[in-house]
Amino acid sequence: MLVKVCDNLYAFVWDDYTQNNCNAFLIDSSRRILIDPGHAHLFGHVQKGLETLGLTPSMIDVVLVTHGHPDHLESALLFKDPTQFAMSLTDYHFILELAGSAYKLPEPDFFLREGDLAIGDVTFEVIDTPGHTPGSVCLYWPARRALFSGDVVFPQGIGRTDLPGGSGPALKESIRRIMKLDADYLLSGHGEILAGRDEVARNFRTVEDYWFKYL
Ligand SMILES: [Zn+2]
Numbered sequence: 001m002l003v004k005v006c007d008n009l010y011a012f013v014w015d016d017y018t019q020n021n022c023n024a025f026l027i028d029s030s031r032r033i034l035i036d037p038g039h040a041h042l043f044g045h046v047q048k049g050l051e052t053l054g055l056t057p058s059m060i061d062v063v064l065v066t067h068g069h070p071d072h073l074e075s076a077l078l079f080k081d082p083t084q085f086a087m088s089l090t091d092y093h094f095i096l097e098l099a100g101s102a103y104k105l106p107e108p109d110f111f112l113r114e115g116d117l118a119i120g121d122v123t124f125e126v127i128d129t130p131g132h133t134p135g136s137v138c139l140y141w142p143a144r145r146a147l148f149s150g151d152v153v154f155p156q157g158i159g160r161t162d163l164p165g166g167s168g169p170a171l172k173e174s175i176r177r178i179m180k181l182d183a184d185y186l187l188s189g190h191g192e193i194l195a196g197r198d199e200v201a202r203n204f205r206t207v208e209d210y211w212f213k214y215l
Pocket residue numbers: 067069132151
């Protein structure tokens with residue numbers, strides 16, 4: 001389902017609960033940025049949304065992923081030069097070691113590092129948020145107060161920490177960091193989109209009250 005979140009920002013919300021795929025997001029600004037394109041065999045869902053906007057995959061300038069799990073990253077393999085690809089260095093090495101040759105990884109053109117990242121007229125804050133995977137990052141776009149939280153935090157929930165490389169204490173610390181941000185939109189890797197500052201703040205409070213004791 002294609003949703004316009006706000007100016008220049010679209011969500012491809014995954015609504016088939018029988019399959020595991022993530023929400024993908026498009027920033028359509030001076031450069032086109034696709035975040036978490038999802039599983040390769042399920043990419044048709046994103047492609048259809050792009051077509052609705054009059055776009056094709058070859059018109060995407062940069063693909064970014066929040067972490068190295070295939071349900072977020074795999075479709076990055078479908079993009080060819082000159083589309084660039086970036087993920088964190090930590091997750092790149094982590095996934096390479098974990099999966100070996102069983103899982104093909106696209107070669108990053110650059111790595112996502114903690115701090116500011118400018119792509120065209122869009123500047124993100126890249127925030128290291130380990131816990132779900134060792135190299136998970138969240139992307140915060142201050143100009144829209146939009147937080148792309150990957151699998152760190154969801155509406156009413158948190159990312160799994162029982163998978164390889166997971167850590168409950170690290171996830172708790174990561175959530176503590178991102179809950180301080182001034183976010184009007186919580187755009188997480190799975191589940192619905194949360195819009196409105198109060199909604200986002202309420203969700204973080206729920207997560208803190210309910211989930212922190214398990215981490
Ligand atoms: Zn994941």
